[in-house]
Amino acid sequence: MKDLDTNVLSVISPRPAESYKGNYGRVLTIGGNENFGGAIIMSTSAAVHAGAGLVTCATAPANLTALHSTVPEAMFVDYTDNEAVNNVLKSTTAIVLGPGLGTDETSKKIIANVFANVSEEQYLIIDGSAITLLAQEKDLQANLPQAHIIFTPHEMEWQRLSGIKIAQQTETANRVQQEKLGATVILKKHHTEIYAPNAETFRLPLGGPYMSTGGMGDTLTGIIAAFMGQFAKTNPQKALQAAVYTHSAIADQLSENAYVVLPTDIIGHLQKFMQEHSHENYRTKIGFN
Numbered sequence: 191m192k193d194l195d196t197n198v199l200s201v202i203s204p205r206p207a208e209s210y211k212g213n214y215g216r217v218l219t220i221g222g223n224e225n226f227g228g229a230i231i232m233s234t235s236a237a238v239h240a241g242a243g244l245v246t247c248a249t250a251p252a253n254l255t256a257l258h259s260t261v262p263e264a265m266f267v268d269y270t271d272n273e274a275v276n277n278v279l280k281s282t283t284a285i286v287l288g289p290g291l292g293t294d295e296t297s298k299k300i301i302a303n304v305f306a307n308v309s310e311e312q313y314l315i316i317d318g319s320a321i322t323l324l325a326q327e328k329d330l331q332a333n334l335p336q337a338h339i340i341f342t343p344h345e346m347e348w349q350r351l352s353g354i355k356i357a358q359q360t361e362t363a364n365r366v367q368q369e370k371l372g373a374t375v376i377l378k379k380h381h382t383e384i385y386a387p388n389a390e391t392f393r394l395p396l397g398g399p400y401m402s403t404g405g406m407g408d409t410l411t412g413i414i415a416a417f418m419g420q421f422a423k424t425n426p427q428k429a430l431q432a433a434v435y436t437h438s439a440i441a442d443q444l445s446e447n448a449y450v451v452l453p454t455d456i457i458g459h460l461q462k463f464m465q466e467h468s469h470e471n472y473r474t475k476i477g478f479n
């Protein structure tokens with residue numbers, strides 16, 4: 191297993207002047223039932239603050255006012271309206287499916303609709319409730335679509351999905367189940383591990399217990415979607431690694447002056463962190479460092 195290092199941040203490059211929002215990825219976040227609206231709002235807000243060009247949130251209508259007052263940059267569709275969801279889905283680069291989605295019949299229908307309509311070139315980030323539901327519903331699991339699928343389970347979600355007990359989640363055992371899924375798996379924990387198809391395993395040497403607050407993983411999904419929308423064209427593997435690295439690197443910086451680092455604190459520092467790294471990468475490129 192190899193440790194990720196700061197070199198992965200080299201994907202964060204200055205934006206060309208001749209560009210517009212359509213060049214920076216369209217993100218669709220799907221989740222947030224009546225009880226877990228915060229989860230999908232944090233994911234959506236993270237995607238906006240990490241630079242996604244256009245972001246739409248498909249959620250329960252009860253969350254609309256909260257969504258718009260937190261992140262007016264994002265658009266809204268009712269997550270039970272398949273036609274409206276599919277209209278947005280068509281032109282989407284990266285989809286986040288699952289934060290706060292819940293595991294009832296409505297959630298199942300929403301997942302089945304996405305699976306039936308997602309296409310091969312799209313990035314589909316499957317998190318939270320969607321992982322738990324997939325683990326329960328073998329028919330859904332048997333119909334994983336052709337797309338660039340990225341699972342982001344915590345250890346219990348991975349236990350549910352892979353069948354591997356937390357104490358037995360070794361690199362070898364995890365690799366076998368990840369290959370069966372044919373998808374990328376980001377196993378979130380202290381020192382998160384990344385299992386991607388045909389690639390060595392990477393370990394995140396950053397992050398700490400100041401990150402143990404509800405919503406921290408929801409926030410990561412939005413950062414991943416935004417990074418895939420902007421930086422995957424040159425190197426998808428590195429774009430994903432950079433997203434995972436950025437999430438915890440910001441937390442580490444903020445933890446120098448904070449006992450706990452909140453998901454919304456990380457969201458609030460994404461723009462500064464990315465600007466600093468893009469500037470540094472530009473200086474390196476022109477030979478100024």
Ligand SMILES: NC(=O)C1=CN([C@@H]2O[C@H](COP(=O)(O)OP(=O)(O)OC[C@H]3O[C@@H](n4cnc5c(N)ncnc54)[C@H](O)[C@@H]3O)[C@@H](O)[C@H]2O)[C@@H](O)CC1
Nearest residue numbers: 226227228229288289290291292318319344345346404405
């Ligand atoms: N503000 C919100 O609306 C929030 C909504 N959330 C959503 O709530 C749904 C349920 O997710 P939860 O993860 O809370 O509940 P889960 O029931 O899926 O997982 C929590 C269980 O896993 C165990 N566990 C073992 N190892 C763990 C690890 N490394 N990290 C986390 N748990 C571990 C815990 O002890 C607990 O029993 C998801 O859809 C999630 O996105 C949560 O993200 C919390 C915040």
Ligand SMILES: Nc1ncnc2c1ncn2[C@@H]1O[C@H](COP(=O)(O)OP(=O)(O)O)[C@@H](O)[C@H]1O
Nearest residue numbers: 344378379380397398399402404405406407408
């Ligand atoms: N002690 C820790 N050390 C490092 N990272 C942590 C620690 N606790 C939590 N995290 C990180 O916080 C995130 C938690 O994700 P998750 O459990 O899905 O949160 P939620 O579902 O509440 O949003 C993961 O990225 C995980 O790696």
Ligand SMILES: [Mg+2]
Nearest residue numbers: 318344407408
């Ligand atoms: Mg989670």
